[in-house]
Amino acid sequence: MRVIDENTITDAAIEQMASTPNPRLRQIMEAAVRHLHAFAREVDLTPDEWIEGIKFLTATGQMCSAYRQEFILLSDTMGLSSLINSLHDRRATEAGTKSSLLGPFYRQDSPTFELGESIATKAHGGPEIGIYGRVTDGAGKGVPHASIEIWQPDEDGDYDLQKHDPKEMDLRGRFFTDAEGRFYLRTIRPLGYMIPMDGPVGDMIRAQKRHGYRPAHIHFLIGAPGYREVVTALYIAGDEHIESDTVFGVTESLVAHVQDRDEASPFNGMPVIRYDFQLGAVQGAGSGRVGADPSQILKKTEAAAD
C-alpha cells in the first residue's frame, strides 16, 4: 500500500496521469504537476492560503464575459504572456521583428485604407502623427503587398470598443505595402492607460502596490504569403511608464521615437515614427497571437459546458 506524503505525492500524481494517450498533453500536465507542487513545497503553502488561491481563481473565472478576459489579464500581469511571445520568437527559423501582446482589442474586420490615409475617422483632440517604414524579409528585401493591421487607443487611452457605441470602428485599419514593401499612414498620438482594475487582477495589482499602467503604444499585425505572421506593438519613447509596463510588453527593440523633424518622411512638417518591420520565413503551423477576442473564448467555454 502506497504512502502518500509531501515527497511521494508528486510521483503518484504523475504516475496516474501516465495513461494519457496524447504525448504532448501528457508532457504538459506532468510538468504542470511538478512545477505546481514545487511551488507549494517551496512556500510551504497553508490550507488557509490555498483556499485564498481557490477564491482568487474562482473570482477570476467568474469575471470573464464576452467583453472581458480576466485570465488573460492575469497571464499578462504575471509576465506569462510576454514569455509565451518570446518563446514563440525563439522557435522561428529566421528572426523577425519581436512579438508583443495581441491584447483584447484586436478585431478581424477592420476597414482597409489606402497608403497615406488616416485611421482616425472620428474627431480627435490629440496631435496627428505619421508612421512610415518598410516591411522586409530576413535579408532586408522589401515584401510587396504585405498586410499591415493597426489598432490603438485614442488621446484619452480608450479603444473604440470602450466608447459609447462599440460597433463604430475608429483608430483601426488595414494597409498593404507597395511594390517595394513601403508603407505610410496617418493617425493620432495615443495615450497610455490603466488595465481594468475593477476585478480580482486589479485587487492583486493594488495589493502589490503596482501602478497598473501600460505605456502609450500602437498595435500591429503584419503578414504576407510565405512569411511568418508578426503580432507586435510599438511603444512611444518618453512615456512615463515605458520602463514599467504592467504587462511586460515593452522591450528595447519595440520602442519608437516620434520625431518632429525627419527629412526622409513622406509627411511634410508632421511628427513621424519611422519603423521597419521584418518578417521571418514561414514555418510550421500555429499562431503567434498571444491574446484573443474574449467573446470567442467564452463561446468555446459555453460549448464545452454543453
Add this chain to the structure above:
Amino acid sequence: MRVIDENTITDAAIEQMASTPNPRLRQIMEAAVRHLHAFAREVDLTPDEWIEGIKFLTATGQMCSAYRQEFILLSDTMGLSSLINSLHDRRATEAGTKSSLLGPFYRQDSPTFELGESIATKAHGGPEIGIYGRVTDGAGKGVPHASIEIWQPDEDGDYDLQKHDPKEMDLRGRFFTDAEGRFYLRTIRPLGYMIPMDGPVGDMIRAQKRHGYRPAHIHFLIGAPGYREVVTALYIAGDEHIESDTVFGVTESLVAHVQDRDEASPFNGMPVIRYDFQLGAVQGAGSGRVGADPSQILKKTEAAAD
C-alpha cells in the same frame, strides 16, 4: 532600456512585484511567477497551447456555483490538495493522525448523537457496520469529550446533499468521546463514487484516460480544546480503487479494515472498523481544512466583485 526576452522576463516580473508591502504575499507571488515561467519554458508552451489553457481555466471558473467548486476539484485531481494536507501535517510540533481531504460535502450543523447510535437515519439497503476506537494525545492518553464529526456517502456512493431534498440530513453527525477518550457508533458501509465528470475537470480526466473514481471512505473532523484539529478520512480496505484514488487522499495509515470478527468490539456480531485517532498539541492559528462549502467561496467571490 530593458530588453525583455525568455530569460529576462522572470526577473522583470519579480522586480515589479517587489513593492508588495505584505512580505508573505510577496514571497508567494514571486515563487508563483518563477515556477509558472519555469513550467512554460520547460515545455516550450506555444500561443495555441496557452490559449487552450486560458479556455480551460475560464471554463473551470464558470463551472463554479454555490453547489460546485470546480477549482477545488482541479486542485484535488492534480494532487495539490493532498500535498497541502501533507505540508500541514509536517508543520505540526507533535504528530497526529494524518490529514486527508475535507471535500465539498462537510456541513457544520450536523446533529449530535449519543455513543452507540447510528448516523443512518433513513432506510438503507447496505450492510450496517460499527466503528469504534479511541481519540488519544501524542502520548497515547485518551482525550475525554473530544468532538468527532463524521460524514459519508451511502451504499450507492451518494451524500445526502446529492439526494432529492438536500436539506434532510443523513449519514452525518457529531459524537463526543467518553471520559477515557473512547467512541463507538454505527453506520452503513459506504460505496466509492466517481467525481463530478460533467465539467472541465471531467474533460481532463477523460483525456488522461483516468477512471475518475474515489474508493469508499468515511470523513472525520476531530477536535478538542488544547489539541490540533484533525481533518481526515478512513478508506475501506478491499475497494478496487484503493490504490488509485483520483484525488490522492488514500495513504497506508488511513486504510481501515472492516472486520467480521473482533473480540474487543462493543457491537456484538456486527462487522466493525477499529481505529484510534491521535491529536497533536495545539500550535498557532490556521485551519487544516483542505476543502470548503462551495457556497461560502462563491459568497466571497460575489462580495469581492462588488
